[in-house]
Amino acid sequence: MASAPWEDAFTAALRDQFGSHILNSELYREQKLLHVDRLSVGDVLRALHRAGFDYLVDVTAVHWPKRERPFDLIWILYSYADNRRVRVRAEYPEGDEVASATPFWPGANWLEREVFDMFGIRFSGHPDLRRILLPEDWTGHPLRKDYPILQQDQAWVQLHLGIERGQ
Amino acid sequence: MSHRTTPDPLRGGPMTAPAPGESHLDSSEMILNMGPQHPSTHGVLRVVLKLDGERVVDAECVIGYLHRGVEKIGEHRTYMQFNPYVDRMDYVSAVSNGLGYCEAVEKLQGVVAPPRAQVVRVMLAELNRISSHIVWLGTHALDIGAMTPVFYSFREREEILKIFEKYCGARLTTHAFRIGGLQWDLYDGFESDLRRFCQTFPARVDEYETLLTENRIWRERTVGVGRLDATTCKALGVTGPVLRAAGVAWDLRKAQPYSGYEKYAFEIPVGENGDTYDRYRVRLQEMRQSCRIIAQAVDGIPDGPILARIPKVFKPPVGEVYHSIEAPKGELGFYIVSDGSLQPYRLRVRPPSFVNLQALRGMVRGALVADVVAIIGSIDIVLGEVDR
Amino acid sequence: MSMAGGWWLVRNAECCRRPGVLAAGLTAALPAPAANLLAAVTSPQAAATSPPGNTGHFLLATVYILLIFAGISVGVIVMNWVERKVLAHMQVRLGPMRVGPHGLLQPIADALKLLLKEDLVPQGADHLVFWLAPVVVVVAAFSAFTAIPFGPTAAVSDLNIGVLFVLAVASLGVLGIIFAGWSSNSHYPLLGALRAGAQMVSYEITIGLAVVAVLLHTGTLSMQGIVRAQIDHQQWLLFREPVAFGLFAVAMVAETNRSPFDLPEAESELVAGYHAEYSGFRWSLFMLGEYAGMMLVSAVAVTLWLGGWTRPFPNVHAAGLDALFSFVPAACFLLLAGMALRAAWKMPGHRRWRVQRDGLAVFGSLLLGLGLLLAVPPMRTACQNVFWFVLKVAVFQYLFIWYRATFPRYRYDQLLRIGWRILIPTALANLVLSATLTALRP
């Protein structure tokens, strides 16, 4: 099933505001997806926050190593008042900093830390960008596709756990 | 003593950063590591407390001790093979995890489970909600010093686990559902087991209420402790009973019904103050409501197939989907990206415990050490899900 | 507790085998205090009129001290088993079942295990204080028993400042707890010790005020004297000072760090509180001290408010009632024996249960023998004072367990608030009221 375009008053308003920075808006399995240019992600998120999306469900990323801009950042938003969800997606090149969503949704704090931990994507304006699940001195970001599933920071394991291998 | 603490529940940032007006050179402060091995951190949660006497000045959660890389494992298993792994995230409510995952994959594939399967799923998921809340109740009461409820509640949980065992062959990590429906049909006596459970269970909840609800010590320990208002909850993304205790009648089973929840009559219990006591009351009421749902479902189990027609070699079309359910602890979401192969390209779990745990810091600031365990308990976290 | 009493009785029984001539001969041969004791054992009526206690006689005091030490230790063991069993049954569990029939030997197995465990001292601990702390706790709890009258003559001493002595020595126990928390060089024990310090200091005051209210009615500080005053009043002081008793009943739970006031060792908050760093034998001393402390405060409560060694309804002397009450100790033991034998009878016949069944039968027979022994007239009269005392204390022990099974734990600040804002003002008001009433009474 291919995705259908998503055009209604809401997207029209967004397009009015951001013009070509809204790259695409589609419906897939009845789920709404906004594809946004990375340069205006911060503004779009702010606008959505103002538009009533008061609940940031999740922030996550997908790694596409073969692409020119290998990281997809995904924000899943929800509006309590209107009972609707929208996903915002933007593509980022390696090493680019992403605008943090913590000013609008303080709950993004840990979610962004997890993205940083797992993908190595840095967020600008984040109050406390550190690793969250892995030890702070771990090397590598496990959810990148170039990090094999059996890979571990063996030096860390040997230093801190005193065992030869972690697996 | 406590008056230097800033009452901003949303404050982020590392713990060492001094708040405005906070002295940095105060020798009366003590750093206390609560966990990762502590009787009341419910697993391997470590909370670093900065104490002034027994008053908490600041706190920081250190998590990841149980990180197993579930999302990475998901990228290296077929959709079917990953199913048992989701049981091991929130291992107290494995059935709910399975429900969320199976429905997410079904949505990705574009199939719907047959009606009979949906009803069975609802019954098991609600049983699981009860068993999850019951474990929470027992351990939470134990944290606050009441020894007995934990044994009473495990007695009831045993009844539920026996039903699980008879239905799917496992008690805790059930692997009860399959993508597209169910593996097993109901066993003989399933309905009578459930009816008996629904008849006896409310009286058991009354027992907990006798021991706790009106008990003055319990109320002193919980009323007004760890308050979290609705605005803060929404800002932090807190969901589930914690949000409802703050007065927001939001439940995904009502807001965006899945698996046929729109067919059942039940109510969303809501608190007023968003404190530990209200969370307790909300969860107790939710158990009664779950019982109601089960009773309705048992009376209307339709006949028919239990598994939708899906190919044996299962390759969902290219696309991505986010599906979330109301797990006992809050919104449990699965974001799955398919590249058309046998395995998910990316599988993201939106864990309710992880997000809810963020609220801990704001809640414990200014509280006492004894409140910290009460508050941790009232969020109801499972570290298997926080760390994944 | 009943075991403690039983043990005591067995020792006394030796003297009672051959009453009459032999007793008279011995009375002549022994030094005066011992003769008093013997006279008291063989004829309590005479003892009631003889001077209380056997103060000043070194040998006899030593014997009593040993008896009390042994009795309390056995009592702790029994209490340990009973607590685990009662708690378990309240929580729909079985409790210990593996070592001995119905886990009867479990406390002994645990004691052995604790004795054999490695003796750990944390790095950086103050060795001397760390070593001293459990000793202080145990010594304080045990030495206070020297002033407790188990019967009209069954006491080590009858100090004229008995109440003060008991309160003073018992409150030394907190010193041990603070020692333990401080010397462990660890955060949780330190917090536990601080809590214990604040808690004990606050609740001591309530205890003191409640006791003073009693003293208004007795006019003496002697523990024996207080019981005798109740006998003279023909009334337990519970009925004259119910408020003081209530205050004491609450404060004594806090004083012994028991649920719902078990903050210093709250396992869900402070891991194990002040004894978190203790293990093995040292830890078992803390436990011994805690249980001895529970018995001690119960014994004080019994002495001060519940008529000490007197039987229930001491003011009613209807025909046959005395005789009826004198059979109660024997009846109690026979009842326990019956329960044990019935349980042995009802055990499944399978051979894997045989050891348990036989053990229980032996235990039941033992109890049966004790019960029969207590039914013999001289034993009956000789032992009933101690029996009633022990029974009353046992009721308090049961209450301690019951509280623990039912209540959540108070928070630190709430505990202090209850102490300072409810208990102490009430105790003061009660004291003033009692004093006024006593002064107005003709």
Added chain:
Amino acid sequence: MTLRVPERQARGTIRPWAALRERLLRLLPLDLLRGMALTFRRQAPSAVYTEQYPQQRPVVADRFRGAPRLNNDFETGETLCIACNLCALACPEALIVVGAERNAQNRKELTFFTYDLSRCMFCGLCEDVCPTDALELTQDFELASYSREGAIWDRPMLENGPTPKRYEK
């Protein structure tokens, strides 16, 4: 549905004498006594819920997923396994190794079968895919062994089942 919180809701509107009555009632620890009555009642031996495990063995359900077993044909005693390798493919942990070789009739014949129980999570996927019901998760639940190697089961172990030493006392 809002929770019923009688006292707190009432406090604002209540008349003073009623508040006083409530205060006085709080002096009586009725709430505590009710709890104590409940725990006291539960002491009845009939309420005990404990299962004394080695003496009383639990009866597990028919569908219980426990120790794996390789089934043999009842009559011939030959293995039902056709060495199709489906179980090994289905296993999420890849802990099954099936060894097979072609016999004279060019049919696959099972040579060895190892099952690493130490990594098994008893999900039952191998059992589900088995076309001949050769591999089955049985009701045996006592799987402890003294070494890690003891948790790796070979074909004879899988066919005959474990022989745990039953602790009888």
